[in-house]
Amino acid sequence: MKRINEAAIALLVSALMVGSAFGHQGEMKFMFQFPDHLTPVLDGDMSDWDIVSDVYKIKAETMFNQFGAPMDLSDFNASLIWAYNINDGKAYFSAWIADDYINNTEKWSTTTDWDHSGGIFRGFDQGDDFETRWASAQAQRYDLAGPIFSSSGYYTRIIDGSKAWAGQSPYVEWAGQFLRGDVDTQEPAEMFGEYSIVPFDDIHPDGADQSVQHSWVEGTVVGIEVNWGDKDADPGSYDDAYWSGFGGIGASRDADQFGDYLLAPIEEGLPEARATGVEASTWGQIKSTF
Ligand SMILES: [Ca+2]
Ligand SMILES: [Ca+2]
Ligand SMILES: [Ca+2]
Ligand SMILES: [Ca+2]
Numbered sequence: 001m002k003r004i005n006e007a008a009i010a011l012l013v014s015a016l017m018v019g020s021a022f023g024h025q026g027e028m029k030f031m032f033q034f035p036d037h038l039t040p041v042l043d044g045d046m047s048d049w050d051i052v053s054d055v056y057k058i059k060a061e062t063m064f065n066q067f068g069a070p071m072d073l074s075d076f077n078a079s080l081i082w083a084y085n086i087n088d089g090k091a092y093f094s095a096w097i098a099d100d101y102i103n104n105t106e107k108w109s110t111t112t113d114w115d116h117s118g119g120i121f122r123g124f125d126q127g128d129d130f131e132t133r134w135a136s137a138q139a140q141r142y143d144l145a146g147p148i149f150s151s152s153g154y155y156t157r158i159i160d161g162s163k164a165w166a167g168q169s170p171y172v173e174w175a176g177q178f179l180r181g182d183v184d185t186q187e188p189a190e191m192f193g194e195y196s197i198v199p200f201d202d203i204h205p206d207g208a209d210q211s212v213q214h215s216w217v218e219g220t221v222v223g224i225e226v227n228w229g230d231k232d233a234d235p236g237s238y239d240d241a242y243w244s245g246f247g248g249i250g251a252s253r254d255a256d257q258f259g260d261y262l263l264a265p266i267e268e269g270l271p272e273a274r275a276t277g278v279e280a281s282t283w284g285q286i287k288s289t290f
Helices: 002-022 128-134 161-167 277-288
Strands: 029-033 057-059 076-084 091-099 108-113 140-144 156-159 172-180 189-197 200-202 221-230 241-244 259-263
Touching: 076 221, 076 241, 091 108, 091 221, 128 161, 140 161, 140 172, 140 189, 156 161, 156 172
Parallel strands: 029 076, 029 259
Antiparallel strands: 057 076, 076 091, 091 189, 108 140, 108 221, 140 156, 172 189, 221 241, 221 259
8 A cells, every 4th residue: 555655656746847847738738640641731721631530639619818718619719730740850730710800910829849848948038149049949939820921021930030040941831721701801711721840959040950950759748839819800909819729828938838749659540542632633544544
């Protein structure tokens, strides 16, 4: 009995240590592993994400905001997936959103800490030189606006500016489309975006050669926070809410406030081939020869 108690306490202590040393907001989530032949094609078509089951999704029903505002799915609705592929080394993010008004100041803000080192990663208050080298270096803040062209002048970017190269192609790539409505119409709209990110453990201002890329290890935990600033133009309330997947306060500069994602193994029973237009036309050609 004593032995069991000691084991239980050891577990509890190790859980607390993980909690305090590395941060952990909300429930552990899972990053879907795409096998090589099923990595998503960045074309704005959602279908290559159909193989991802609900256990991997962050849905609006479980998101929350800094005001504790009640969820109204006609005001904001979303379904998010984070995924990865070991051989191409990329992180993949897809986001479906329905919003009663999508304007060009709205975007996904996501912060990443792939090696789970935690801690303050920007806004150090240690002078400009320090900030130039280290802001968004060992954890990162990305803004993903595409298919919207943000009023701030980008489809995707990384904050801070000294790391701008890492927030653009080929390090961040995207495709997306409006499924209903459009941007800045003040009417309900629905859109989809899919993005790939080359993950780094250290981003250097001078470029990729000076930087350290992250290598995925299945079964390890990475840190992520993601939120949509739903800034509808309601009279008297510019900022509706920042709908967050994890909701750690200060996550825009403190990686201890991110949530934990476990890098999942490849699911069993996935399709053996990609269902693409190319293959469909190949099949069409085969059929026409019968
Ligand atoms: Ca696609
Ligand atoms: Ca809204
Ligand atoms: Ca909105
Ligand atoms: Ca890190």
